[in-house]
Amino acid sequence: MRNAQKLLAPVLELGCRGYVAPARWAARAAEEIATIDNSHRAPAGVIEVPSRLLMGPGPANAHPRILAAQTLPLLGHMHPPFLKIMDELSEGLRYTFQTNSKYTLMVSGTGHAGMEAAIANLVEPGDKVVVGNAGIWGERVAILSRRYQADVVEIKVPSGQTFSYETLKRTLLEHKPAVLFLCQGESSTGTHQSLAGLGDLCRQTGTLLLVDTVCSLGGVPLFADQWGVDCIYSGSQKCLSGPPGASPFFMSERAMEKLQRRKTPPATYNLDMNLIGDYWGWFGKRSYHHTAPVSTFYAMREALALVAEEGLEAMWARHQELHHRLWDGLRSMGLKPFVEKDEDRLITVNTIKVPEGVDWAAVVKNAMDTYSLEIAGGLGPTVGKIWRVGIMGFNAKPQNVDLVLDAFRDGLKRQGKL
Amino acid sequence: MRNAQKLLAPVLELGCRGYVAPARWAARAAEEIATIDNSHRAPAGVIEVPSRLLMGPGPANAHPRILAAQTLPLLGHMHPPFLKIMDELSEGLRYTFQTNSKYTLMVSGTGHAGMEAAIANLVEPGDKVVVGNAGIWGERVAILSRRYQADVVEIKVPSGQTFSYETLKRTLLEHKPAVLFLCQGESSTGTHQSLAGLGDLCRQTGTLLLVDTVCSLGGVPLFADQWGVDCIYSGSQKCLSGPPGASPFFMSERAMEKLQRRKTPPATYNLDMNLIGDYWGWFGKRSYHHTAPVSTFYAMREALALVAEEGLEAMWARHQELHHRLWDGLRSMGLKPFVEKDEDRLITVNTIKVPEGVDWAAVVKNAMDTYSLEIAGGLGPTVGKIWRVGIMGFNAKPQNVDLVLDAFRDGLKRQGKL
Structure with missing residues (x-):
């Protein structure tokens, strides 16, 4: 004092x-x-970060090359070498999303910021938005769309199922919405929503097709242009092996036309894609909008370089093979998938039924205590019913899948269930 | 193919x-x-990040210990060791803001996200907001407040000046606004807005006092509680020596009461402080809202540990002394401050008048080309009239100030102006 x-x-x-x-x-x-006042001047001590293998629904562990990039010295957010890195990010995203669109960038925020950017920019007050709610991500998008004053039509499937083409076709023809939202990989239930044929349908009904790929991008096939998708947001910390804090983002020419036709700007300034696009050079010049998260963008530059080096086909096949390896092992223990239909099952976040009489939380706790391994329980309505195992990005390796299997075997044995 | x-x-x-x-x-x-389509599968090559000394208005170079923390392995965003780091961030911010408020956290985004979080949460549609516009930050807050449907009363001063207590008092008594916005350090003009006495006034008029401290926090005195400030946002990449990507944020008990009395939730879900506060444990429990930028939060944990280790008084004195060292040197070359009045001058971002006949851009270019040193020109209405020199955080060291002086000396000499 x-x-x-x-x-x-x-x-x-x-x-x-x-x-x-x-x-x-x-x-x-x-x-x-x-x-x-020094009462909150806490002695700092050493930061405590235990080493853990993150095989839950995400984040997954980041690739060391990606983490290391974050120690590079900062550049100014308008320095030409940094703008070059931003260009490399845009180009890397074109490959990853499989699009020729000019309109790709990293949102300066986590997947939720990407979600909000999509809704805030595509939706004008009063617009009809059909939200496919197959779990908590659809639920959030419905809440978020209502905040942006959309007229939300929420369609639902029971937990562990996806929307059929026929249901979506009927809904689109009935409502002719401005936007249709679907989540490609619903991590709360472990389902994979097919997008096949929807692009054509959406063009017939004047609808923009918006897709959440947070836990699927880089892990399963996605062809933004060929499938006629209009807007995608994703996460950095799943199959792309980066730290959380950047959201891969894409808009089609149609989505951009809608944005530029808006009568009112989006309520959000921070996520206004007309302004952010200006910073990324979408319209030919470069204007300051905000200070990009420089270290995180270095990291994601490396993440997308790794995608280009490995190639999408190899990445998709790797995720597919390890999903197969996981289920071979789980089935040998008598465990069954939560998602009934083969074609609805997501390969990046796997959901496993908790058998009767098994203490799911004890298996999770034992995995962490004995193996420093994260596997997860359910989320929202699936709590207590399922385990969730992520096999994503840098963590998608045979030895990690085998450790997960060891942990399940050990956990069940300790309860006398194997 | x-x-x-x-x-x-x-x-x-x-x-x-x-x-x-x-x-x-x-x-x-x-x-x-x-x-x-492999047409965008660019050969990645090595990431090119030249080493530069960033003595512009920010970002400043980050402290190596802070950058290094970003290589620590990721933790899950709800893992207890990560929640402990979040608690350390909240506590570190209490010291840095000088507050006992429960309501401190890092917004998962850059300073602009913090700015939007403040407006979106404090302002309900129709609320009267008095915005002190002394440069581009006030201007942005005015735009942003209008997007959130505030009834904005914009007050202005000529570039390089600040608002007097008397002006603010008169405005508050006349409008009795819901919110008064002021920018403590206006980096586009180099002014320091006094906050003295405003907390009491704002309590008389039922006004919440909102302050931007992006380029001032940690560099100049701030006493959130004792000065009666109700909401503050800041930046990580200035006097706190971190990477951009997190925004220190504070709310008073009064601001929280207003938030909880709202008739409608904020339009933004991503920045809704009721939900984010729930993730940070403001209300006793912990609910998932979004995935925090884990690496960036590690970095900021170290940044705030460095603040606690050095102590605020020492930090403020260090910034003050180097400002003095800079101006001793600049004056010896005949250069003059852009801000006329001593008491209006910001010490962290210094603005220098470009003398008649001097090519300001050539001085900036020579500094970069010869010294790998960033000094900046003006921003918005001050372009061409001033240079801007930041002395912030890790970069606030005598040798860096001396290099800036060398670069000015050299730049002026090359034009035959010294």
Whole structure:
């Protein structure tokens, strides 16, 4: 505890030199300040970060090359070498999304920011939005769309199922919505929503097709242009092996036309794609909008470089093979998938039925305590009914899948269930 | 270029095993897919990040310990060791903001996200907001507040000046606004807005006092509680020496009461402080809202540990002394401050008048080309009139200030102006 005069000594002293301190402010402040309060000046100590293998629904562990990129020195957010890195990100996303669209970028925020960016920009107040709710992501998009004053038509399937083409066709023809939202990989239930044929349908009904690919991008096939998708957001910390904090984002020419036709700007300034696009050079020039998360963008530059090096086909096949390896092992223990139909099953986040009489939480706890391994329980309505195992990105390796199987075997044995 | 059958071979093959592939999707997709397009599969090469000393208005170079923390292995966003790091962030912010409020956290986004979080949560449609516009930050807050349907009363001062207590008092008494916005450090003009006495006034008029401290927090005195400030957002990449991507955020008990009294939730879900606060444990429990930018939060945990280790008084004095060192040197070259009044001058971002006949851009270019040193020109209405020199955080060291002076000396000499 120091008194005001002592506290402000450097300020007041330098203030006397006539060109340094805001003297008026210092004088006023001196009347106000009693002391610096040190009660929250906690001794810092060493940051404690245990090493864990993250085989839940995400984040997955990041690739070391990607983490290492974050130690590179910062650049200014408008420096030409940084703008070059942004261009590399846009181009890497074109490959990853399989699009020729100019309109790709990393949103400066996590997947939720990407979700909000999509809704805020595509939806004008009063627009009809059909939201496919197959789990918590659809539910969130419905909430979010209502906040942006959409007229939301929510369609639902029971947990563990997906929407059939026929249902979606009927709904589109009935409502002719401005936007149709679907989640390609619904991580709360472990389902994979087919997008086949929807692009054509959406063109017939004047609908923009918006797809969440947070836990699927890089792990399963996606062809933005050939499938006629209009807007996609994703996550950095799943199959792309990056840290959370950037959201891969894509808009089609049709989506951009709608954005530019808007009567009112999006409520959000921070996620206004007209302004952010200007920073990314979508419209030919470069204007400052915000300061990009420089270290995170370095990381994602490396993440997309790794995608280009391995190639999408190899990545998709790797995820597919390990999903197969996982289920070979799980079935040998008598465990069964939560998702009934083969064709509805997501390969990146696998959901496993908890058998009767098994303490699911004890299996999860044993995996963490014995193996420093994260496997997860359910989320929302699936809590207690399922386990969730992610096989994504850098973590999609045989030895990791085998460790997951060891942990299940051990966990069940300890309960006398194997 | 591969054909569809070959591309989907692993999918289709595994699909035949009956529990792996979404066969319906694969079959449909096979009809649709012609080829993977490799035209955007750019050869990655090595990421190019030149080393630069960033003495512009920000970002400043990050402290190596802070950058290094970003290589630590990822943790899940709800793992107890990560929640502990979040608690350390909240506590570190209490010290840095000088508050006992429960309501401190890092917004998962850059300073602009913090700005939007503040407006979106404090302002209900129709609320009167007085925005002190002394440069581009006030201007942005005015735009943003209008998007959130505030009734904005914009007050202005000429570039390089600040609002007097008397002006603010008169405005508050006249409008009795819901919110008064001021920018403590206006980096586009280099002014320091005094906050003395405003907390009391705002309590009389039922006004919440909202302050932007993006380029001032940690560099100049701030006492959130003792000065009666109700909401603050800041940046990570200035005086706190972190990477951009997290926004220190604070709300007072009064601001929280207003938030909880709202008739409608904020339009933004991503930045809804009722939901984000729930993730940070503001209300006693912990609910998932979004996946925090884990690496960036590690970094900021170290940044705030460094603040606690050095201590606020020492940090403020260091910034003050180097501002003095800079101006001693600049004055010896005949250069003059853009901000006329001593008491209006910001010490963290210094603005320097470009003398008649001097090519300001050539000085900036020479600094970069010869010294790998960033000094900046003006922003918005100050372009061409000023240079801007930041002395912030890790970069606030005598040798860096001396290099800036060398670069000015050299730049002026090359033009025959010294």
